[in-house]
Structure formats: C-alpha cells, structure tokens
Amino acid sequence: MAPTTPFLKHDVFLSFRGTDTRYSFTSHLYNALQRKQIDAYIDNKLDGGEKIEPALLERIEDSYISVVIFSEKYADSTFCLRELSKIHQCMETKGQMVLPVFHQLDPSQVQNLTGRYGEALSRHERDCASEEVESWRHALKEIANLKGWDSSVIKDETRLIEEIVSNIHKKLHHALSPSIDAQGLVGMQSRVKHIESLLSFGSTGVLIVGIWGMGGIGKSTTAEAVYNRNSHKFEGDCFFRNVREESKKHGVDHVRQEILGEGTGKVESISLKISPTTKINASPAAFEGMYNLRLLKFYHPYQYPYYRGEEMVRIHLPQGLHILSNELRILDCQLEQIWNENQPLENLKIMNPCSSSKLILSDFDFSNLPNLEVLNLEQLIWNSTLPPSIGFLSQLVKLNLFFCISLTCLPDSIGELKSLVELNLNACYKLASLPDSIGELKSLVELNLASCNKLVSLPSSIGKLKCLVKLKLGGCSELASLPESIGELKFLVELHLFSSSKLASLPDSIGKLKCLVELQLGCCSELASLPESIGELKYLEKQILVVAQN
Template sequence: MAVSEISRCTYHVFLSFRGEDTRKSFTDHLYTALVHLGIRTFRDDEEIERGNNIKDEIEKAILHHSKISIVVFSKNYAASTWCLNELVMILEHKKSSKHIVLPVFYDVDPSQVKNQTGSYAEAFTQHEQNFESMVQRWRNALKEVADIGGMVLQDRHESQFIQDIVKEVQNKLHLISLYFPPYLVGIDPLVTQINQWLEQDGANKVGIANICGIGGIGKTTIAKVVYNQNIPRFESFSFLAHVRETSQDCNGLVRLQRQLISDILKGKSYKIYNIDNGINKIKEIVRCRRVLLVLDDVDELEKIRKLMGTQIPFHPGSKIIITSRNRCLLNAHFISIMFDLEASTSCGGLSKLFEVKELASSELLQLFNWYAFGHNSVLESSMAYARSLVKHCGGLPLALQVLGSSLSSKSVSSWKNALEKLEEIPDSKIQEILRISYDSLEDDHDKNLLLDVVCLFIGKDRDYTTTILDGCDYC
C-alpha cells in the first residue's frame, strides 16, 4: 500500500479475534491502547452499524479500509468458522496487496496453531463433519499465519504485552512517538481543543495554529502530546524542536531542513548543499502529501521564512503548529506571504491561537509533589514548605519539575535553604529557579548531569539522552 493510500484508509488496524475468549478482556484493552494513541482501529462490535450486512462490512474493512490486521489467537479461535473465514480473507488480501498481518498468540503457542493440536485439533474434528469442503483452506491458512513473525504472550504481563504490540504497530505504520514527562497535570482541556481544531478544520484546508505562552509554561509538552495523538491521521509528519536556538547556529537552518525532509520522506536522506536548495526540496515534497508539522519555539516569522521560503504549496489538509512566546506571531499578512493559497485549495479561517494558561494552585502542588515525593500527595511535615516553594515558581511546570526533582529525598534544611533563595528572586525568573536546583545538588557528578540535561537535551528523546549520558559515564 503506497504512502498516499494510508491517509485514505478508514482504519489503520483491523482486529480479528474470538469474541467469547477476549472481547471483554485482552482485546478490549488492546483496542483502548491503540485508539488512545490515535491509531484508528476496527472491531466488529462497535464499528458495524445496525442493519448493515456484517460479512460485507468486515470484508470492506479488511480489503479496502485498513493497513494492518492484528489476528488474536486464543484457545477457542479455531472453533469459530467466522474467525477462520476471516483469516482466509486477510491472508488473500495480504497476497494481493501490501496489507500487513500481525499474529498475536494470546494463550496458545504458535506450534499449536500451525499444527492444529490441542483445542485446535478438537475444533477441526467438528469442522470435518460439518464443513468438509473448507477444512483444508482453513488448515492452510493457520499454517501460513503461524509462520509469519508474530508476538507471543508466554509468561509476560498482559499490560507489557499490549505495550509491545502497540509499539510494533507504530513501527509498521512509521509512527514514532515523542517522549514527554510521565506525569502531566491540567493540559487535557487545551489538548482537546487543539485536537478538535485538527479534526474539524476540514480535509481540504491548510491550517496553522500558534500555541503561545511564557517560557516554561508547557507549550512544547502540549505540542508533543497533540503530535503523538494525531500523527496516524497524516501521510507525513515532522517535529522540529528548538527552532529559535538551532537556527542561530552555523548551518543550523540546513540541519533543520534536512530533518524536515527526512521526516516527510520517512527516513530517506537527501543532500542539501545550501538553504535555497533545501527550500526548493521542501516545497516539492509538501505539495503532494498531507503533512503535520510542528515548529517548536519560534520567536520570529523570519525564521520560518528562512527555513521554508514563501508561498509554500502545502497539500490540502496539512496542518502546521507553532509554539511561541509571542501571541501576535501569526497575522493575515504573514499568512498571505507564507502560503500558496491557490495551491492549498482553501485557507479560510486558517490561523488559530491557543494560549497556555497558568495551572491552578492545586494542580501546581500536585505536579511538584509528584517530582519531589514520587506521588501527588504531600507529607504533612513538608506541606508548608511545598506550598511556599510552588508559590515562588511562578506557575511554571518546568521550574516545578526541576526544583521538585532536585529536592527529592533531601532534608528539611535543604528545603528551607531553597525557599530562602527563592524569596530573594524578583518575578520568579525561571533561570534563577533552575540555578537553585543546580546549587541544591551535592556533588559535581550530579551538577554536571543537570547542566547537560538542561542545556543540551531538553526536548530530546529519552532513550537518545540516556545513550549519550551513558557514554559520558553520567548514568
């Protein structure tokens, strides 16, 4: 299936399973995990409208409206002629197209499926009496699917098994999620608003949004959450971090162009000799595919113009999200310069502003407590200090995360010392708050580590950061 076909699929995943075995347990949990990440998933109990022909609907879902079939093999899967016919249909579609099949062996061994032993042998004893003409086709299908590299539960926890399946699906769909902090507070309403804008703005419209707010308020985190949830809806996608800082470096704009082009072309490299060469290539490739593009930390529109040029012919349905401290960044003049309105079909109501507000005091305290204590409730002996520390962080999640982490497991005197320093800072400047967190560390090893993380790795992938720090003997 070509890349352009993926966006036309009604679903990314078709779930084939024995309802009596796993509908209300394993398969339900898997379905929920997939949908949570924006992976459109078909399962017959929710997706088929009442009154429609079930067989026809499932056949359409497999043959025309999905890219991957996940086949969940359970003990009684082979007892269902419906499941077996569905499997035959899936494998026939695999042969005639690039449809991907992912076998999942839930509570059976692949050899049991391949050789039809155990409960599968019992099922076929019945089938040979009632469906003699179909038995060999079903046996062949089970043998074929068991030989495909699948995933086996064995002795693993189901929750981890489901996570592994979801990651495999993401890889097969070329959906690489960005890392963001594990504990998030108060962002759901704004994330929902942005998602609604992405969904309702129309498939034939290019859209651009500005997520604005002061430094450290959580703009990048919100953009990452939205990005992760929506990349399955687009043919190509790219998240360019630290545009303001990177564009100031020598060859920084060219590096950003290379990343953007590589992301849109699904990892394919393209040689760029200068900025103009990069602009021409970007215009060429965004013209023919729906793109989700996030430009993180943009301080002025000139940076975007230098990166991508003007009159960019984005394909209809493409969406661009910018994070910025400047709420007035987008304006009608900028839009007319940046976009090729004729090529984009329709750009009416193109610009949208989403402002990140300060968290409520109770939410700020929850966030601080999680990083300081590992949970969102505070010890009674530390309540007064925690409230005062939160108050002086100016409502900035980044400051709370760093300060809470640096004071974790520290003595009351350390908390008192940090509070005294915070009380001396005017306007709760985040740089000074980070400095206090740095000073609270007891040895040079930890101080060097914090400097590396803050200065070099903010916004980077967690595994990438750990790999680099391992090489420096920091972790």
C-alpha cells in the first residue's frame, strides 16, 4: 500500500534495538508488512552509534505510523531514545500514529520507568544533558501508555505479527482513503450509503448488487467509492474497471485470470484433486504474488502406497522451488524435478515430493530447509547415497526412504539428525551397510530396515540408540549376526527378525533387553537354537516367538 500523497514517503517506521530483535521479531514483522504491500522503513545499520543522522530523522517525519518495539535493552541505547524522542515529537506536532509493542518485556517497566529502564536512565543522567534525559522519560511514559501489544498476552509470535499487520493495514486504509466529500463527489454520499445497505455487510451469504443506467452518470465512480470505503473489511479485494471492454478485447477468461490474480497475496492453501496420468507444468506466473502460501498439495483419489508409476499426477516446476513462497509449510506433490539452485524455504515443515521414480535429488541442497520436520522421499532415485547436506536438517523428526532401490549407503552426516525419531529404510534392496554415525541418532525411536536384502551386518554403534523402541530387520536375507551391543537397547520393545534366512545365532546380550515384548523369528532357517539368556526376558510374549526347524 504505497502512500497516495507526495508529502509522506513511508507507511510505517520501525523503531527497535538491533541487538535485541533485528534478526528475530523485527525481521519477521518487517517481512510481513512487505508481503501486505505496506511500505515499512527499517534502519539497516547494525550499530546506530550515538548520533542520529538528519536523513533518519526525515524518515521518521515522512511516515504515517511509527511502531516502537520495546525490548529489554531498548533504553540502554541513547540512539534508540533519541529516535523515540523524535517519534514523540511527530506524534505531538504532526498527529503521527504511534503503536507500541512490548516484546518479552513487562509494559510496566516502561510505563513506570522501573527495572532495567529505570537503571538505564539513571546511567544516562551521568553522561547526557538532564533536559535530554527528561525528554526521554516523558516520551517513554507517553508512548508506553498508548494502546499496543504485549507479547506475553499473545504468545504465538505469528499470530501477534498478523494482528499488528492487520491493525496497521486498517489504519492506513482509513488514513489514505479520502472521504467522498473531500473528493468533490456531489450527491455521492447518499448513493453510496444506499448501496452499502443493500450489500448487508456482516451477513454470511454471497450478495451481488447491480448498478444500472446510462453511460456517464457515475456508475463506475459510485462503485469505486463503495469499494474504497469497504474493501478493508474483507480478507481479499479487487476493483476491476471496464469489464465489458476488457472481455470484448481479450476474452472472458482473461478477465477472470486478472481478477483471480489480484487475490493471490491472500492465498494460503492450494489442494487440488486431479485425475491420474495428469502432468502439470507450473509456471512462475502461477505463483507470483502468493506471499502467504503455506500448503501446496496435488493428488488424485486413487493414490495408494503401491501404484504403477504411469498412474501418477506429475508436477513439473521448470524454474524450481524458488518460485514458491518462503511461508510454505507443507509441500505435498509428485514432483518430476527440483531445481538445484540455492533457494531457502525457511518455514517449510513437511516435504513430500515422493512417489515419482523420475525424480533425482542427488545434488539437492537440504541446508536451505532449516526447519523441515518431515521428509518423505519414498521411491526416489539417488546416485547410490543421500546428499551430505541431509545432515543440516537439525529439526527433522521423520525421514521416509521406503523403496529407494538405488540407495547403497548413507552418508556419515546422517548422524547429525539429532531430532530424528523415525527412519524408514524398508525395501532399500541395495543398502549394504550403515555408517557408524547411525549411533548418534539419540532421539531415534523406530528404525525400519525390513527387506534390505544386501545388508550383511549392523555396526556396533547401534547400541548407542538409547531411545530405540522398534527395530525391524525382517526379510534381511543376508544378515548373518547381530552385534553384542544390541543388548544396550534398554527400551527396545519390538525386534523383528523373521525371514532372516542366514541368521545363525543370537548374541547372549539379548537377555539384557528387559523391555522386549515382541521378538519375531519366523522362517529363520539357519537359527537352530536360542541363547539361555533369553529366559531373562520376562515381558516377552512367547506365542510370537517361532523358530524354524532344519
């Protein structure tokens, strides 16, 4: 929302203590304002020093609204206090709107100048002119007592920022929309009010009001006046002129696309049910302006865990992930290609580009997904291993590599996934070994290695998985033995070894698995006997313990 008058250059001026909030709350608020097309000014100098440059004072004067983010160390900075004093002056002399935000700070500290704020002002009295310090005290008290926001009341930062941005948007809309009388539209007031009454704002239904009449009598002007007065009441809005002329010139479909395109900034979720064998080429223009897109999902109703590849809905992003919003939380599509260019999707939580035998991710840079929690790479093609950058996913909780038939090994960096709870390597037929670093997965609860036909042994570091509850090794036809360290898995409840046809013995340490309830040994044709220590497993359900006879 750019200012409509040449006298004020900015919608919002942000006042904050850089060391407290520059790379956290303030940055998030600034980006949210930008996405709403609100022109916000932020001082990008890392250290303001002591003296305020005249240009910065002009920025404050040239703003409709100042947002003051009070944080713990705000009053420690004389630069911030001088900035605040200027904001207070503009509030008093120019009627500038000022909105305080108390970020992880008790508002009473600022309102009463107690705690750290009181201490900071006492220090400043020794080094600064008493008149200046007194002006800071006055500005702090005045602005802190204005209506604003307290982060201890709205603890969800995302919701807090949304509320602040929404409030600013409404204030700017009111301030920047001239009244009907000010526009010199004689007799328009009564017509606008009549149409507003017909629209029944607040009702749950969808209403259409037609304005009929001869050309030149002010139909479009009336419609625009109604729009300007009421568009801020809705999440999405668009005013489209000359519909008839545009539809004749470019066609109705063009008009429809233009109208839909106006609302892309409001789109938060796209979930489309598509027929099988469909291939979608997603152009950058399709996502342009979707600043708030949080979920992108394409699917067809007959997608099951096991399907023929030719039945898939395939999504092609010719210019890669960088055309998608950084606000994206869930990406659930059968992608044919992911662009390898570095493009951070910092807020992405769930990524599911799986179920596509054509997708190759061998060089993908996972470091651009720092907050990813669920990664589903089922049935994907690799150059024998995962990219080493997989280790950057410090927040990853679930990693699904089911049926990745080209996977022969895992990178050492897999041990960096400190938050990983579930690792699924089921049916990775060529996986021959696990790295020693697998033992560093301190949060791992379930490890599924079923049907890994080439897996010969497990590293002794497997015993370091102190949180492991389920270990699935069924169908590992080349697995000949288990390491003694298996007995260190104190919380193991399920151990599946069925159809491990070369397994000849179990280690004595298996008797240390005091929590073991389920031990599946069916069709282990080489297993002739069990260690005596197995009798120590008092919680074992013996009816599922089946040993094949030679």
